[in-house]
Amino acid sequence: MTTDARIPLSRERVLRAAVQLADEHGLRALTMRRLAEELGAEAMSLYYHVAKKEDVLDGIVDVVAEEINDAVARVEPSPDWKRTVRERILTARQVFLRHRWAPALFETRSSASIAVLRYYDALVGLMRDGGFSYDLVHHALHALGSRALGFSQELFDPGASASAEVPAELAWQLPNLVGMLSEIAHEDPDSTLGFCDDQTEFEFGLDVILDGLDRLRERA
Amino acid sequence: MTTDARIPLSRERVLRAAVQLADEHGLRALTMRRLAEELGAEAMSLYYHVAKKEDVLDGIVDVVAEEINDAVARVEPSPDWKRTVRERILTARQVFLRHRWAPALFETRSSASIAVLRYYDALVGLMRDGGFSYDLVHHALHALGSRALGFSQELFDPGASASAEVPAELAWQLPNLVGMLSEIAHEDPDSTLGFCDDQTEFEFGLDVILDGLDRLRERA
């Protein structure tokens, strides 16, 4: 989907096109040459608007982070810190569902973008107002990890390794896993997303942590 | 550090060299050409022992996973499930500290290696014996995420963005973050690893989750 070549390039146009390219064809398709093609320009033209590819990657992280900030800004605060924080995080998660490549990329960035810092700043403020000490907020951010931003990279999807996919010769080595999977498959035979409902699992993990943090806050 | 060229290549030698190369120079240095050079061979020779680069990456994930399995096998079980699981996870973490590139790579693998599955199988068994239903174990694995395997990718290290590094013009946009960081820096002026002690934070987050899971187990 090559766009009109008459519109002049700009950093913003480049970044928008990069996000769209990643949305449609994944991060691997995001090469400088392909990106330029998408914009109806030559690869070398991009370098007038961005320093290098890393700059593009930093840029699209920022674009997504701004999208998150816009989304969570519409969440109306509640007197209950946990309710507000929970809703903000689930709202942020919706943005990541629109940009499936983003979690992996966010984790490769070493220095946080300004937009990400603003996101965290608001979170810190909400928890502080909810009765947390700065010290506990700090621990809380580490405990939440990427969940605070709205995603949780699944290392191993128990559902993806459903019993059917495990070769019989392997099964005997994994009695507990096989047992667990067969029971789950039995109990929830028609889950839409395979055996594990990502949304349910994300909320489960999030609530375990938020509840735990709330208990620590009360005790302190 | 080129090794003796007279020793014939083998899949195992290739993978060992790949791990060592990543340990010493990072994942980015792990190219087929460089790897071959390290082994005193030509890049094309590698393809007789591995299918493609992805195969090498799958392979070194497996090597690390086996290293983890060896390490946790030496953890002696306790009647308290939480104690045992906690110690196993912290033991696994030690392995990741020796292979800093591994967390990022583990997260890019879509299908889990057999060794990783064995690790999870043992974990499932321990929790099941500790009184968990299969269903709760399943939720627990999702809640722990990569922490179950012994690492937690930090998206944004609050310590890395210490107040000193935040430009003054940005600080006013981040009042809560700046407040939090200045207090933490003040309270813990001489932490070795910067402002955040990774080990402490990892254990904090792990304990929040394990305690939460234990409470859910009791209630069920």
Next chain:
DNA sequence: ACCTGAACACCGTTCAAGT
């Protein structure tokens, strides 16, 4: 059976040159 040289299709990036 195991290893290699030459070659291909791709990268990101520089630099001098065009308008």
Next chain:
DNA sequence: ACCTGAACACCGTTCAAGT
């Protein structure tokens, strides 16, 4: 000021050829 062509140093990988 903005864009481009040619070129460079790298990738992973194929394939026919060597021993």
